[in-house]
Amino acid sequence: MIPILVITHGESASKLVETAEMITGKQDECQTVKFVMGESLDKLKDDIVDHINKFENTSDMLCLADLKGGTPFNVLVELTKKYPKMDIITGVNVPMLMETFIQRTIGISKENLIRKAIDAGHKGIYRYEHVLSKKDDEEF
Template sequence: MIDYIVTSHGNFAEGIKNSSFMIFGEQKNVEAVVLHPNESPEELNSKFQEALAKFDKDDQVIFLVDLFGGSPFNAASQIVAEHTDRMALITGLNLSMLVEAYTVREQPLDQVVPHLEETAKAGVRHLEIKDSQEG
């Protein structure tokens, strides 16, 4: 089973995790890690280590990150780089991605990552309303 660390600037990670549980139901092995203002990269890394310690040592883990290039991304990418055989990182976190992540937890990591990337992109839509007064 794939474990997830949902991470963001501010409380977004906690909120989206709670929303996903409301939609899909409570999930095991899903940890939210938030970066608060004035926290250092070292403090963030400690939070990641605490979250990882809650999982089995050899579990596969995907970091679902809010923003490419931000501090949560940078800290998580250093961890993933040391464990490429069992960890991955995807940015652009959205609710569609997270809910879908729960449905594919039993699949191989190398198949889940591209699937979740596509799911996140497909979750961005534009509602186009045609003008009924066209003449």
């Protein structure tokens, strides 16, 4: 199973995973890391490495971050020197996590998992537009 690390500014990583697990079930090989205001880069890097070391297989993991160019993302990019097979996707959201959790249990390749995760993340963004029917219009 492909290990998943979710890292965000603040508490949202654990909350996103908790929300996705409500639908997909408890996940193995999934860790979360939070970056808090005022935290040093060295502390964040140490926290990430500590969580990575909890995985059974650290050679082929997928990291989901909240923001391209943010501190968590930048530290992950730096860590690709130590973990060259680590992949990073930004813009993590609940649909992306759900798809990742579901697909990785069926033995999908990491490349396909990444494609499906990104696609689910994009499709999870939606604007609902209410169209007034004639009946709705008459009620006003």
